[in-house]
Amino acid sequence: MILLCGIPSEPPLALVREALAELNACSVAFNQRCFADMRLSFEIAAGIAGGELSMNGATFRLQDFTGAYLRIMDDRFLPELKGQPPDSPARLSCRALHDTLLQWSDVAHGNIVNRCSPMASNSSKPFQAQLIRRHGFDMPETLITNDPDLVDDFLARHHRIIYKSISGVRSIVRTFDKDDAQRVDLIRWCPVQFQEFIEGESVLVHVVGSRVFATRVVSEATDYRYAHEQVGQAAQLQPLSLPDDMAERCVELTAGLGLSFAGIDLKLSPENRCICFEVNPSPGFSYFEAHTGQPIARAVAEYLIQVTD
Amino acid sequence: MWLVLCHSGDVAALWLYNGLRQRGLKPLQLVSAEVLACSRLWEHRLAAGHTTVDITLHDGRAIHGDGLRGVVNRLVAVPMDLWRRASPADRAYVLQELTAFYVSWLMALPCPVLNRPSPLGLAGAWRHQSHWVWLAARAGLRTPDYIQSSQNPIDRPGALRRRSPPPKVKTVLVIGDRVVGGQPPGALLAGCLELARVSGSGILGVDFADGPEGEWTFVGATPLPDLRLGGEAALDALMIALHRERRESL
Numbered sequence: 001m002i003l004l005c006g007i008p009s010e011p012p013l014a015l016v017r018e019a020l021a022e023l024n025a026c027s028v029a030f031n032q033r034c035f036a037d038m039r040l041s042f043e044i045a046a047g048i049a050g051g052e053l054s055m056n057g058a059t060f061r062l063q064d065f066t067g068a069y070l071r072i073m074d075d076r077f078l079p080e081l082k083g084q085p086p087d088s089p090a091r092l093s094c095r096a097l098h099d100t101l102l103q104w105s106d107v108a109h110g111n112i113v114n115r116c117s118p119m120a121s122n123s124s125k126p127f128q129a130q131l132i133r134r135h136g137f138d139m140p141e142t143l144i145t146n147d148p149d150l151v152d153d154f155l156a157r158h159h160r161i162i163y164k165s166i167s168g169v170r171s172i173v174r175t176f177d178k179d180d181a182q183r184v185d186l187i188r189w190c191p192v193q194f195q196e197f198i199e200g201e202s203v204l205v206h207v208v209g210s211r212v213f214a215t216r217v218v219s220e221a222t223d224y225r226y227a228h229e230q231v232g233q234a235a236q237l238q239p240l241s242l243p244d245d246m247a248e249r250c251v252e253l254t255a256g257l258g259l260s261f262a263g264i265d266l267k268l269s270p271e272n273r274c275i276c277f278e279v280n281p282s283p284g285f286s287y288f289e290a291h292t293g294q295p296i297a298r299a300v301a302e303y304l305i306q307v308t309d
Numbered sequence: 310m311w312l313v314l315c316h317s318g319d320v321a322a323l324w325l326y327n328g329l330r331q332r333g334l335k336p337l338q339l340v341s342a343e344v345l346a347c348s349r350l351w352e353h354r355l356a357a358g359h360t361t362v363d364i365t366l367h368d369g370r371a372i373h374g375d376g377l378r379g380v381v382n383r384l385v386a387v388p389m390d391l392w393r394r395a396s397p398a399d400r401a402y403v404l405q406e407l408t409a410f411y412v413s414w415l416m417a418l419p420c421p422v423l424n425r426p427s428p429l430g431l432a433g434a435w436r437h438q439s440h441w442v443w444l445a446a447r448a449g450l451r452t453p454d455y456i457q458s459s460q461n462p463i464d465r466p467g468a469l470r471r472r473s474p475p476p477k478v479k480t481v482l483v484i485g486d487r488v489v490g491g492q493p494p495g496a497l498l499a500g501c502l503e504l505a506r507v508s509g510s511g512i513l514g515v516d517f518a519d520g521p522e523g524e525w526t527f528v529g530a531t532p533l534p535d536l537r538l539g540g541e542a543a544l545d546a547l548m549i550a551l552h553r554e555r556r557e558s559l
Binding site: 038039040041042044046049096097099103106107117120122124125126127129130133138140141142143144145146147150165167168189190191 | 348350351352353354355356357360391402403405406407408409410412413414416417426427428429434436437439440442443446447452454455456457458459460461
């Protein structure tokens with residue numbers, strides 16, 4: 001039995017549910033929006049985690065879930081909590097439920113996609129970049145500073161640079177332009193991350209266990225996820241076959257970060273550099289599946305139901 | 310240069326700073342989180358082949374990552390006093406950014422850092438108590454049955470002990486490959502070292518409840534223990550760990 005956590009209508013979760021059904025695998029939805037009707041508890045005895053999930057009048061033993069897919073949205077922003085003060089009983093109850101779920105994910109037996117703690121590496125991009133580098137990927141030259149003069153030097157050296165958040169918040173990549181140069185003194189208040197702009201082919205690699213699905217992304221936008229806003233045209237997506245050694249490195253990187261499912265953001269430069277920008281531990285793969293036909297949801301479903309020790 | 314990073318109210322850090330000085334570790338500087346937060350210059354570069362960290366504090370002192378020989382890192386959070394007048398949304402954003410930045414530059418230091426940062430904590434992973442119990446059991450330590458329910462309030466520090474008997478807590482310190490303080494039974498030493506290893510902690514405080522039959526049961530762990538509990542032996546172990554890690558990293 002597989003536990004699917006999130007908003008059931010959200011495309012990635014819905015696709016995995018459909019794929020599990022095609023595989024005749026039983027799944028149970030942990031619908032975040034129904035938090036008020038759910039109870040979750042877990043216990044650890046002699047290092048083994050068990051427990052119960054109750055909802056809709058039914059109770060499930062956690063140890064009967066052989067796999068779980070967590071595609072959780074930030075519970076603070078659930079529509080059911082709109083207008084609730086921070087300390088309202090509904091908010092506190094909802095938080096406690098989600099806290100219990102996330103803590104269980106770290107100690108649960110089975111195929112968990114993904115456990116809570118390993119997902120944290122994405123909260124510091126330069127930290128994650130240092131881990132990525134250990135797996136043989138190149139990285140863009142990066143400067144994090146609060147000194148405008150250093151930014152000037154960096155721009156002069158690379159001619160075109162981008163800036164983006166250091167954490168996972170407000171993470172939109174933008175080209176540093178003349179307007180930004182006018183206000184660059186503001187960085188004295190808080191260090192900002194700048195990177196050389198890399199020409200080349202954007203590739204998004206979804207890794208599920210040992211399976212790899214690569215997509216070529218064709219766009220003129222600095223951040224193809226926001227292509228429509230940045231260049232008025234959505235990115236074009238095409239399935240791509242990676243060289244074996246690169247695919248292997250992607251699998252090793254994912255496992256090395258403690259993940260079983262990841263979206264790896266690559267750029268292949270004309271100078272044959274394979275640059276990895278980041279690893280997303282909760283990729284919204286449905287957009288890529290819809291445009292390329294790659295069976296990513298099926299692979300996630302198969303991973304969830306595979307038998308492990 | 311050797312460095313102790315801590316918050317201004319961290320009395321245990323002041324104690325270890327003085328102890329390390331007395332043991333001849335020099336030049337040794339103590340830099341508080343509050344001073345660090347007001348730094349005049351931050352320059353952190355990353356590229357395929359190298360990573361650098363350069364900081365100029367507001368009093369003119371410079372910290373060059375390449376020039377550091379070892380760091381005792383007891384930073385818990387980035388002070389946000391400079392941002393107290395900002396809107397809550399901006400303050401929250403800056404806190405995320407600065408925390409992510411600190412995690413990176415502390416990770417990038419080429420010298421021994423006890424403890425190295427984690428995205429789960431600046432001075433090492435600040436794990437949930439359920440995770441500690443699970444790891445401790447896997448490390449071979451005797452653990453209490455742990456239970457967490459969505460019906461309970463969110464955990465607060467120390468709440469792990471909910472299913473332990475009222476404990477006489479004894480704290481054992483793992484520093485590098487040494488176990489000091491608490492006088493644990495010999496059979497526990499390997500488990501404590503293994504817990505530090507699997508949790509990636511160069512320094513780890515491990516709390517045990519001393520049961521009526523003399524059995525020691527794990528009740529909690531922290532990457533930021535009060536090293537004073539280990540006395541002089543803790544300082545000796547810290548000196549060894551800082552130098553040993555350096556030899557290994559070279």
